[in-house]
Amino acid sequence: MAKRVLVVDDEPNIVLSLEFLMRRAGFEVQVARSGGEALKALEGEPPDLMLLDVMMPEFDGYEVCERIRANPEWRRTKIIMLTARGREAERERGLALGADAYVTKPFSTRELVDQVKRMLEVA
Amino acid sequence: MASPRAVVWLVGGALALAALGLGIFASARLHGTAPAAGTLALAIGGLLAAGCLAAAAAVDRLLLAPARALARAIEIVLATGRREQLPLSARHALAALARRLDELLERVAVAEQRLAEERARVRAAAEADRRRLAAILKDVGEGLVHAAPDGRILLYNDAAVTLLGTPAGLGLGRSIFEVISRETLAYHVDLLRRTAALGPGRAGEPFIAAASETGRLLRCRLSLVGEEVPGSEGFVLAIAEAGLQVTSGTGRFLDQLETAWRGPVASIRAAAEVLRDSRPDEQSAWFARVVEEEAGRLEKLLAELAGEARALTLRQWPLYDVASGDLRDVLAERLAARGVPVQLGSEGESVWASADCATLVSLLASFLEELAARGVREARLSARARPSGVTLRLAWTGPVPTRAEFDAWLDGKLDRFGLPFTAREIAERHGAEPWVAATADGAAFHFPLPPPTGVHPVRVAPVLPARPEFYDFDLAPSAGALEARPLRSLTYVVLDCETTGLDAETDDLLQLAAVRVVNGRVIHGEVFDCLVDPGRPIPEASIRFHGITPEMIRGKPPPELVLARFARFAEGAALVAHNAAFDLAFLHKYEARAGIRLDQPVLDTLLISALLQDQEGDHSLDGVAARLGVEIRGRHTALGDSLATAEILVRLIGMLELRGIATLGEAIRASRSMVEIRRQRVRPGEVARRA
Numbered sequence: 001m002a003k004r005v006l007v008v009d010d011e012p013n014i015v016l017s018l019e020f021l022m023r024r025a026g027f028e029v030q031v032a033r034s035g036g037e038a039l040k041a042l043e044g045e046p047p048d049l050m051l052l053d054v055m056m057p058e059f060d061g062y063e064v065c066e067r068i069r070a071n072p073e074w075r076r077t078k079i080i081m082l083t084a085r086g087r088e089a090e091r092e093r094g095l096a097l098g099a100d101a102y103v104t105k106p107f108s109t110r111e112l113v114d115q116v117k118r119m120l121e122v123a
Numbered sequence: 124m125a126s127p128r129a130v131v132w133l134v135g136g137a138l139a140l141a142a143l144g145l146g147i148f149a150s151a152r153l154h155g156t157a158p159a160a161g162t163l164a165l166a167i168g169g170l171l172a173a174g175c176l177a178a179a180a181a182v183d184r185l186l187l188a189p190a191r192a193l194a195r196a197i198e199i200v201l202a203t204g205r206r207e208q209l210p211l212s213a214r215h216a217l218a219a220l221a222r223r224l225d226e227l228l229e230r231v232a233v234a235e236q237r238l239a240e241e242r243a244r245v246r247a248a249a250e251a252d253r254r255r256l257a258a259i260l261k262d263v264g265e266g267l268v269h270a271a272p273d274g275r276i277l278l279y280n281d282a283a284v285t286l287l288g289t290p291a292g293l294g295l296g297r298s299i300f301e302v303i304s305r306e307t308l309a310y311h312v313d314l315l316r317r318t319a320a321l322g323p324g325r326a327g328e329p330f331i332a333a334a335s336e337t338g339r340l341l342r343c344r345l346s347l348v349g350e351e352v353p354g355s356e357g358f359v360l361a362i363a364e365a366g367l368q369v370t371s372g373t374g375r376f377l378d379q380l381e382t383a384w385r386g387p388v389a390s391i392r393a394a395a396e397v398l399r400d401s402r403p404d405e406q407s408a409w410f411a412r413v414v415e416e417e418a419g420r421l422e423k424l425l426a427e428l429a430g431e432a433r434a435l436t437l438r439q440w441p442l443y444d445v446a447s448g449d450l451r452d453v454l455a456e457r458l459a460a461r462g463v464p465v466q467l468g469s470e471g472e473s474v475w476a477s478a479d480c481a482t483l484v485s486l487l488a489s490f491l492e493e494l495a496a497r498g499v500r501e502a503r504l505s506a507r508a509r510p511s512g513v514t515l516r517l518a519w520t521g522p523v524p525t526r527a528e529f530d531a532w533l534d535g536k537l538d539r540f541g542l543p544f545t546a547r548e549i550a551e552r553h554g555a556e557p558w559v560a561a562t563a564d565g566a567a568f569h570f571p572l573p574p575p576t577g578v579h580p581v582r583v584a585p586v587l588p589a590r591p592e593f594y595d596f597d598l599a600p601s602a603g604a605l606e607a608r609p610l611r612s613l614t615y616v617v618l619d620c621e622t623t624g625l626d627a628e629t630d631d632l633l634q635l636a637a638v639r640v641v642n643g644r645v646i647h648g649e650v651f652d653c654l655v656d657p658g659r660p661i662p663e664a665s666i667r668f669h670g671i672t673p674e675m676i677r678g679k680p681p682p683e684l685v686l687a688r689f690a691r692f693a694e695g696a697a698l699v700a701h702n703a704a705f706d707l708a709f710l711h712k713y714e715a716r717a718g719i720r721l722d723q724p725v726l727d728t729l730l731i732s733a734l735l736q737d738q739e740g741d742h743s744l745d746g747v748a749a750r751l752g753v754e755i756r757g758r759h760t761a762l763g764d765s766l767a768t769a770e771i772l773v774r775l776i777g778m779l780e781l782r783g784i785a786t787l788g789e790a791i792r793a794s795r796s797m798v799e800i801r802r803q804r805v806r807p808g809e810v811a812r813r814a
Binding site: 062092096104106 | 378381383385386387388389391393394396418426429433509511512558560
């Protein structure tokens with residue numbers, strides 16, 4: 001069975017590329033356009049991995065990350081945070097709040113795909 | 124102890140009674156045997172008794188009364204230096220003494236005159252020096268404030284007044300900690316004293332503090348002065364405009380800018396890479412590469428710009444190397460001084476980072492105060508080096524604030540620490556945003572700091588035993604502390620009110636004026652004079668007393684605003700007024716609305732005058748002024764009356780000292796004893812003159 005990836009970002013153009021890349025890599029892809037949608041998407045069967053943007057309206061990626069980690073049922077879901085914030089300290093913040101990896105925009109799509117594969121052990 | 128007068132009359136009266144008793148006794152015994160002798164004995168007894176009373180009266184009139192009058196006259200001469208004509212009536216036993224005394228006083232007056240001339244010459248020379256110094260200070264663009272070890276201001280220049288923007292707060296004898304971020308300044312004074320003790324010649328590093336009155340940011344530099352014991356020197360504070368107006372919010376702007384460009388560039392790059400990987404024809408592949416390369420250049424360029432801009436904001440605010448262990452020590456002291464019931468421990472090695480330590484400590488203390496309010500009693504501070512900086516971590520066991528609560532704290536001003544900025548702004552100056560993350564048994568507050576510059580200052584050694592007094596600044600000088608101090612050493616604020624009428628309950632303030640008296644000198648340059656618009660008509664009948672017309676108060680501030688300003692002017696000083704109960708009743712009336720409390724000790728020149736001089740005499744302001752040789756310029760203007768009262772106060776202090784009344788507390792207690800006596804005979808005229 002294909003692993004499931006949830007793409008969470010409010011910018012449609014990056015979502016387009018990410019969705020395409022993940023599908024091509026053989027994953028089942030789901031998209032959420034806000035923090036609230038992301039949490040709703042987790043109900044039922046949580047995905048294996050999330051590509052989670054930090055800067056979003058409603059509540060931001062840090063808060064989504066914190067809420068996910070506060071729920072033991074969602075512990076299995078891996079989180080890669082994508083952020084447009086360049087400050088180095090933000091990486092520490094993301095990891096402290098429970099992200100498994102932290103990628104600063106813009107990123108190399110190939111490296112990102114490789115990282116997702118590595119984390120889902122499908123390489 | 125009985126007065127001599129009472130003793131004389133007691134003895135005279137007792138002797139008279141004894142003589143009369145003896146006469147009656149003898150007359151009764153002789154009544155049967157020799158009635159004539161009995162009558163004679165009674166007559167002799169009566170005569171003797173009358174003689175005794177007459178003798179007592181004579182002693183009182185000829186000896187004691189003139190002695191009292193002489194003493195009073197001499198007291199005035201001693202206190203005021205005015206040559207007073209002694210009561211020289213020849214009809215008393217002390218006439219010769221009075222004449223000799225008069226000659227003596229004449230000679231003393233001549234000697235004093237010479238002394239005064241000499242003193243005036245010396246003072247003129249000193250004044251010339253002072254004026255030269257003032258002229259030099261005036262031309263210095265920097266603000267300069269010289270303060271005593273305890274922070275009392277000894278000297279300041281015009282530039283300081285302009286920069287601090289607080290003519291009401293800046294004054295000789297006032298505390299410098301009232302006019303500038305108290306805890307920031309205290310931190311740097313302490314730091315400088317500690318490091319100075321380790322080696323001479325250390326100048327203070329510049330730091331940023333805020334003027335209390337206006338919140339204006341100032342670049343400050345401290346130097347220690349004086350030969351005092353190391354650790355308790357006085358200091359000179361040099362201040363200049365910080366020029367940092369742009370800093371506030373700049374960090375947030377850069378953050379937004381960076382986020383704004385990183386998103387689109389990421390989308391372009393990802394799209395170009397996808398295109399390249401999807402086996403396009405040759406021409407499309409070529410163009411896809413162009414898009415990819417240009418996106419890469421744009422990314423590099425913008426990253427460089429963002430880095431430079433960030434470094435620029437960091438440079439605007441002076442940051443210095445500090446070890447996290449020292450930070451913990453300073454924070455623990457601050458918590459103790461503020462009475463925050465949180466025990467602060469440390470974890471791991473001390474790590475060097477770059478920070479504005481004074482402000483950072485205030486920020487951490489503020490956060491811990493919030494935690495303490497939620498019942499947290501113990502916290503641990505640690506620091507960990509990151510590739511490009513250091514993260515401070517404050518961990519605790521217990522409740523975790525929600526994101527909304529944390530954001531509210533981040534965006535709240537740290538006013539209670541004398542800082543006119545928010546925690547978020549302080550974080551921005553350190554180039555990052557703090558956050559809270561839950562831990563297994565509680566949570567941890569993270570504050571990212573830039574890496575150390577490598578220029579480490581001398582380690583702050585929190586081991587010096589002598590705790591400088593200024594850690595007590597939080598406790599405003601309590602009334603008790605003022606009362607124990609010698610009268611002459613105190614700062615007084617002598618005030619006078621003009622009002623719409625005599626009843627504090629129904630009438631209102633029209634004008635409030637005051638002047639400072641420091642070290643027994645009336646400081647004419649430090650006056651407070653405000654007209655008030657009480658928001659009600661001025662009774663026609665009262666205008667002839669105070670001369671304040673409706674036109675004069677148009678557009679003037681309301682009473683509570685004037686009172687709030689006055690409270691700042693009067694902070695730390697004892698209040699003085701002539702018939703103080705009247706003025707204070709009006710001021711207290713607006714306290715709640717002004718959000719202040721005038722709780723310092725109060726001296727009443729009317730009561731002191733009554734205490735020192737004849738209780739029966741005229742103790743109106745005019746009466747006392749005339750007796751003590753004080754000229755009133757501008758009678759029935761608030762400022763004129765308060766200046767006259769100040770001059771009277773200075774003379775009365777001299778007279779109190781002669782009476783052995785040395786402290787403020789003693790003076791207040793002694794004058795309180797006058798209250799009852801006065802209460803029984805307050806003459807309407809004395810109160811009416813106030814209107």
